[in-house]
Amino acid sequence: MSRSVNESIKHENKQQVFNTLWGVLLGVFVIFLFTRRLAPLEFAVANRYIPLLLLMAGAVLIVWDFVSFHRVLSAPRVLWILGFVLWSTLSVALFVTSSRSVSLSPLLYTVMCACLIYGVMADRTVEENTTTVLRLGTLYLVLQSLVAIATLVVFLLDIEFAYVIPGTDRVVEQGYQSQYGRAWGFYYEANFLGIASVICVWIAAALAIRAWKKGSSEGASNGSWRHRAAAIGWVIFGVLNLVIWALSGSRSAMVALYVPLALAAGFSVWIIAPRIRISHTITQVGACVLAGLAAIAVASGFHFTVMHTLVPLQRATLSTIDESARDRVIDAIEGAYGRNGFDVQITTNPERLYLLSHGNLGRYSGDMAILDEADMSEGVLVRQDVESIDDSNLRFTYWKMTADVVKQHPIVGVGSRNITTYALEHGIPVSDEAVPGNTVLDAYLEVVGSSGLVGFLLYACFLVPLLWTGLAQLRRRKNDAARLIFPACMIASYMIFVVFLSDVFVDFTINTLFFWLSLGLFVSTVSHVQRQSAQVRDGLFIADTPVQILNALTLAMQEKSEGARTLDVAILDQFEGAQALAQRLENEHVFSNVWVFTPRRTRVGARLGWVSRILRPVATLWIYYHPQATLRRHAHNESALGKLSDRRYRTLYLSFFTHFSDTFRALYSDASVVLFEDGLGTYTTPHLASRYRSSLFHWYVHYVMNDRIGYPIQRAYVWQPRLMTYEPSYPVVAMPDLREHTRTLQRVKRVFAYAPSPEYHEHRFIYLTQPLSEKNPRWDKEKEAELLDVLTRIVGDDLLIRVHPRQNKDFYRRYGEIDEGGNSWELQSLDGLRDDQVLISAFSSAQVMAHVLSHQDITQIFFYPIVGGDWAGVHTLIERLEDSYDDPTRIHTVTSLADLEHHLEDLQDEPDAASTDVDRMKDHCE
Numbered sequence: 001m002s003r004s005v006n007e008s009i010k011h012e013n014k015q016q017v018f019n020t021l022w023g024v025l026l027g028v029f030v031i032f033l034f035t036r037r038l039a040p041l042e043f044a045v046a047n048r049y050i051p052l053l054l055l056m057a058g059a060v061l062i063v064w065d066f067v068s069f070h071r072v073l074s075a076p077r078v079l080w081i082l083g084f085v086l087w088s089t090l091s092v093a094l095f096v097t098s099s100r101s102v103s104l105s106p107l108l109y110t111v112m113c114a115c116l117i118y119g120v121m122a123d124r125t126v127e128e129n130t131t132t133v134l135r136l137g138t139l140y141l142v143l144q145s146l147v148a149i150a151t152l153v154v155f156l157l158d159i160e161f162a163y164v165i166p167g168t169d170r171v172v173e174q175g176y177q178s179q180y181g182r183a184w185g186f187y188y189e190a191n192f193l194g195i196a197s198v199i200c201v202w203i204a205a206a207l208a209i210r211a212w213k214k215g216s217s218e219g220a221s222n223g224s225w226r227h228r229a230a231a232i233g234w235v236i237f238g239v240l241n242l243v244i245w246a247l248s249g250s251r252s253a254m255v256a257l258y259v260p261l262a263l264a265a266g267f268s269v270w271i272i273a274p275r276i277r278i279s280h281t282i283t284q285v286g287a288c289v290l291a292g293l294a295a296i297a298v299a300s301g302f303h304f305t306v307m308h309t310l311v312p313l314q315r316a317t318l319s320t321i322d323e324s325a326r327d328r329v330i331d332a333i334e335g336a337y338g339r340n341g342f343d344v345q346i347t348t349n350p351e352r353l354y355l356l357s358h359g360n361l362g363r364y365s366g367d368m369a370i371l372d373e374a375d376m377s378e379g380v381l382v383r384q385d386v387e388s389i390d391d392s393n394l395r396f397t398y399w400k401m402t403a404d405v406v407k408q409h410p411i412v413g414v415g416s417r418n419i420t421t422y423a424l425e426h427g428i429p430v431s432d433e434a435v436p437g438n439t440v441l442d443a444y445l446e447v448v449g450s451s452g453l454v455g456f457l458l459y460a461c462f463l464v465p466l467l468w469t470g471l472a473q474l475r476r477r478k479n480d481a482a483r484l485i486f487p488a489c490m491i492a493s494y495m496i497f498v499v500f501l502s503d504v505f506v507d508f509t510i511n512t513l514f515f516w517l518s519l520g521l522f523v524s525t526v527s528h529v530q531r532q533s534a535q536v537r538d539g540l541f542i543a544d545t546p547v548q549i550l551n552a553l554t555l556a557m558q559e560k561s562e563g564a565r566t567l568d569v570a571i572l573d574q575f576e577g578a579q580a581l582a583q584r585l586e587n588e589h590v591f592s593n594v595w596v597f598t599p600r601r602t603r604v605g606a607r608l609g610w611v612s613r614i615l616r617p618v619a620t621l622w623i624y625y626h627p628q629a630t631l632r633r634h635a636h637n638e639s640a641l642g643k644l645s646d647r648r649y650r651t652l653y654l655s656f657f658t659h660f661s662d663t664f665r666a667l668y669s670d671a672s673v674v675l676f677e678d679g680l681g682t683y684t685t686p687h688l689a690s691r692y693r694s695s696l697f698h699w700y701v702h703y704v705m706n707d708r709i710g711y712p713i714q715r716a717y718v719w720q721p722r723l724m725t726y727e728p729s730y731p732v733v734a735m736p737d738l739r740e741h742t743r744t745l746q747r748v749k750r751v752f753a754y755a756p757s758p759e760y761h762e763h764r765f766i767y768l769t770q771p772l773s774e775k776n777p778r779w780d781k782e783k784e785a786e787l788l789d790v791l792t793r794i795v796g797d798d799l800l801i802r803v804h805p806r807q808n809k810d811f812y813r814r815y816g817e818i819d820e821g822g823n824s825w826e827l828q829s830l831d832g833l834r835d836d837q838v839l840i841s842a843f844s845s846a847q848v849m850a851h852v853l854s855h856q857d858i859t860q861i862f863f864y865p866i867v868g869g870d871w872a873g874v875h876t877l878i879e880r881l882e883d884s885y886d887d888p889t890r891i892h893t894v895t896s897l898a899d900l901e902h903h904l905e906d907l908q909d910e911p912d913a914a915s916t917d918v919d920r921m922k923d924h925c926e
Contacts, residue, residue: 014068018061022120023132025057026513030136033510034143037192051105051508058112065120066703072115074706075122076523077625080462081114087458088451088506092415095422102437103416106506113516121520123706126483126528129521133487134210136517137203140510144200145237147186148244151193155247155310194253195497197245199490199514201257204238206486207231246306252500254303260492261299262292264485267474271482395500397431398440402449404428413452416506443498443505450506459505466519467491470526484525490518531648531670538564539651539674541591542664544572546752546805547845548655549581550826551676551735553751555653555717556590557744558736568593568649572660573636575805577822584751593643597634597660623659624709627666651714656681657693662709669708675716677735679845682718683880684873686726719852722884725876738830739854745830752824759819761834763800765904767791768825768841769812770804775842776869781811787863788815790897791840794904802846829853838907842867843874848881857885861903865895 032054035041065072073079085107092103121129153159187193208231215227245253266288273284401423405414414422421436422428440446448456470488474481494515498504504515539559541552549571556567569591571582579596586594623630628645644667652671654661655678665673675682701709713730721732738745748754760766767788772779791799792815799816802825803809809818829850835858839847843864850856862878864871882888894900 011068018064018069022061022116023135025054025061026117026132026136026517027139029054029513030139030510031143033508033513034140037189037196037510038147038186041186048101051109055105055108055112058116062112062115065116069123070703070706071123072119073704074708075114075119075520077462077465078114078119078122079621079625079704080458082111084451084455084458084462085111085114087455088413088416091413091451091455092418094412094415095409096415096418099417099421099437103418106416106508109508109512110506113512117513117516118520118523121517122523122527124524126521126525129524130483133517133521134203134207137200137514138207140514141200141203141207141237141241144196145240147193148197148240150186151244151247152240190248190250191252191497191501192503194245194248194250195256195493195501195503195511197241197248198253198257198493198497199511200241201238201245202260202486202489202493204234204241208234208238242302243306243310246303247310252497255500256493256497258296258299259496260489261295263492264489265295266292267485268482393441394431395441398434399442399445401428401430401434402440402442402445405449406452409452411452411454413448413450413455416446416450419446419449439502439507441501443502446502447505466523466526470522473526473529481529484522484529487518487522487525490514491522494518534646534648537566537568537592537647537649539567539653540649540664540668540671541567541569542652542654542661543569544574544658544660545655545678546575546581546824547826548676548678549585550748550752550824551655551678551717552653553585553590553748554736554738554744555676557741557747560590567591568595570595570597570660570664572597572599574599577805580753581751584753588747588751590747595644596636597631598636599634599660620659620662623663624666624705627663630663631667657711665709665711672714673711675713675730677716677718680843680848680874680877681845682716683720683723684725684877686728686873720884723852723877723880725873725880749827752827754823754827755821756831757821757823759800759817759821760828760837763798763817764834764836765791765795765799765838765840765907767799767801767816768804768839768844768846769801769807770842770844770846771806772842772867772869775864775871776867779867779869783867786897787866787900788812790901791904792816794901794908804844825849826853829856832856833858843871851881851884857887857890859890859907860892861900862891862893863900865893866897866900 032045032050035045062072073082088107089104092100092107096103121132124132187196211227211231211234215224215231218224218227245257269291270284270288273287398420402419405419405422405428408426417437417439419440420430420434420438423430424434424436440449444456447459451459470484474484474488494504494511497511503509503511505512541556543549543552549569552569556564556569559567567590569585571578571585571594573579573582573596582594582596585591631644649668649671651674652661652664652668653674653676654664655676665671701707713728715731715733716728717733717735718724719735721734724732736744738748772784795816797817800819801812801816802819803812812818825846826849829846830853832854833850833856835856838859838861839850840861840863841847843862847860847862850858860881862874864874878891878893882891885891892903894903
């Protein structure tokens with residue numbers, strides 16, 4: 001006991017150390033990636049070894065987590081994103097002939113984000129993840145706000161400055177951009193400043209709400225005032241970043257704020273609608289739409305006020321240029337700035353020249369303003385990446401170029417960060433300003449062009465279901481889903497922003513880091529909301545055979561007598577009469593819900609051979625990662641799936657580990673597992689979870705799935721614990737004796753529509769069939785026909801054949817009389833069989849049921865050695881049976897058809913049962 005406690009303490013200490021290093025690494029990443037966008041500091045951290053060292057540190061933590069904690073690959077759908085990375089790596093290998101590091105580094109960063117950030121966060125509590133995101137967000141917010149203050153200072157004081165890019169001697173102007181009406185601070189790009197401000201607005205709002213709630217919960221204490229003061233401070237930070245957002249002039253950032261802001265406002269009204277007596281659905285939708293429009297109107301008004309309060313009239317100076325060019329210049333200026341809310345004033349006063357060189361309109365090319373050396377010597381500095389005449393800032397040109405590249409390589413793409421390079425090398429029309437390695441100003445097109453349609457599909461299969469699940473929670477659970485608004489707004493802002501700039505999905509930036517952080521928080525919050533809002537039920541029984549249903553019903557009656565009230569059962573319709581049995585089960589009201597699922601039958605394995613060995617693991621992975629989709633394909637009733645999705649079960653009751661039970665285990669991974677008897681396999685097969693699974697499977701479940709499909713058995717119920725052939729690691733409890741529980745027995749008989757029949761007393765030899773090909777694939781009908789010929793020849797009319805529920809009776813009709821009654825064999829055994837009867841089977845549960853349930857020593861013939869195949873533990877169980885029989889000579893194991901013939905002849909010579917017993921049974925049935 002102390003050893004396990006010490007190991008637990010060591011594990012917790014290791015995890016604490018890991019979490020500390022994990023948080024420190026993410027904090028360093030925030031600072032490093034922030035400075036990469038902060039000119040001119042970016043050149044101080046431009047050394048390629050710095051990001052390499054950070055990625056290596058991330059790789060070490062990934063390996064550590066994989067070995068010790070098994071979380072990095074267990075996040076929902078994380079394999080899709082890793083598949084995308086592998087496919088993108090293939091694209092790089094096929095098409096990138098140089099600068100492979102430029103193409104692969106974003107993919108390595110994606111792996112680190114997917115595994116280290118998203119994978120670890122998906123396994124942590126929502127409180128831990130919220131704390132992590134807000135802690136890193138606070139760091140980001142403070143750094144960004146310092147830049148915002150500096151930006152406002154240089155803006156208000158009309159300060160302009162410049163620096164020289166190392167190694168190029170190119171002079172770049174920074175500071176207050178009076179000629180463009182933008183305050184960019186120390187940033188190269190207005191888009192980066194704009195989206196950074198948007199994200200900081202969301203972080204500030206979340207911090208302010210959190211601090212205010214803490215202050216409100218503490219009442220009038222001194223601590224409450226500190227929290228409320230902090231909330232006011234975060235609001236000030238948010239307003240400050242809103243000002244910078246307005247001054248940045250980034251249209252992409254504007255849309256990235258407007259849309260999520262409208263959604264957040266609408267959803268907030270939707271949450272509080274019932275509290276303010278708005279109950280009608282149409283009225284609620286109308287109120288949400290109005291709230292969204294009002295939020296956009298307020299944001300637009302704020303933007304308009306800032307621009308017309310702080311930004312002076314913009315002046316563009318025209319020198320003596322041709323009259324024909326004047327109108328074009330005026331149109332360009334008014335078009336470029338008028339859309340952003342600036343007042344444009346045109347003057348002919350020959351002051352500093354910003355847009356054109358003297359008298360030469362042709363020097364203006366694309367989005368570059370060419371500056372003469374003479375102007376440079378006089379200290380006149382011109383920003384090099386000014387707005388162009390193209391309204392889209394060359395986006396349309398890049399997007400058309402990407403479409404041309406996709407047409408040539410639609411499946412694989414041409415490699416990450418390689419689209420522009422590929423276009424330049426293969427004569428595809430591009431902008432004159434296109435630079436090899438540049439992105440195409442749209443993250444979605446970037447994925448399609450670099451990784452092809454397959455890569456885009458893999459990414460979509462990862463991202464879309466996650467977001468769809470979250471939206472479903474927002475729609476169905478108003479109050480609980482309120483905590484989803486913050487990460488949802490962050491994700492929405494990014495996903496709208498990257499329509500106009502490739503800065504999240506495949507890039508080494510701070511935006512990518514916070515996108516994955518918000519996605520990890522979003523997923524963990526969705527899981528938390530699902531768990532919190534789900535109905536907690538006592539147990540779910542999973543049954544796919546009649547004997548499992550009988551045992552489930554018997555056990556459920558006992559559990560209900562001990563206080564369990566909410567028990568459900570899921571039945572796999574793979575045997576004759578399953579639906580009728582389910583209907584009678586519903587009528588008895590033992591289970592709160594009875595659900596029936598249809599198995600998906602496929603013959604791919606039989607026809608394709610080795611291909612099926614590849615397809616089967618893929619199908620298994622689909623079941624484990626998409627249990628709801630699997631159940632949806634098999635459920636008889638769509639409403640059943642909705643109920644199952646909205647529930648949590650404390651206990652899963654099952655008999656064996658099949659794909660059917662695995663699906664429910666994946667859906668309810670938090671439930672404990674109770675085993676109930678399935679038949680002889682329960683007695684003979686130790687470690688059921690490992691007996692029929694490969695070592696590769698267990699490695700995968702342990703390290704990749706974090707044991708979410710594991711079966712740590714809490715206890716097991718069997719009819720005769722003394723027959724167990726192994727020492728289980730879990731408690732074994734005897735099933736309730738049906739003979740002692742008359743009420744339970746009568747209910748069981750009603751469910752199974754049991755009607756006493758004399759036919760078992762009229763035949764001495766009973767052949768119990770079973771699907772033998774499942775034990776040995778080489779066993780076919782021809783071999784069974786040989787065995788049946790021996791039985792028919794020796795036993796004759798004294799043979800009764802009971803066909804297994806999953807087998808076809810037509811094959812057996814010519815070999816003897818078929819049991820057409822359809823009674824449950826277990827109930828038939830409880831009613832008693834003749835002492836002189838002989839049960840013949842390879843090795844089936846039905847053979848020993850008479851002994852297990854009613855302690856009858858019926859003569860047994862086992863012929864499993866003739867069949868061959870895997871019969872592990874059978875020999876030991878037969879020895880246990882012999883020990884429990886008063887006359888062990890009644891148990892026979894035959895090794896050949898000749899041996900079977902010999903035993904049948906010997907048993908034929910024994911005296912038959914008294915006819916009075918038969919007459920007595922007939923009277924009983926009548």
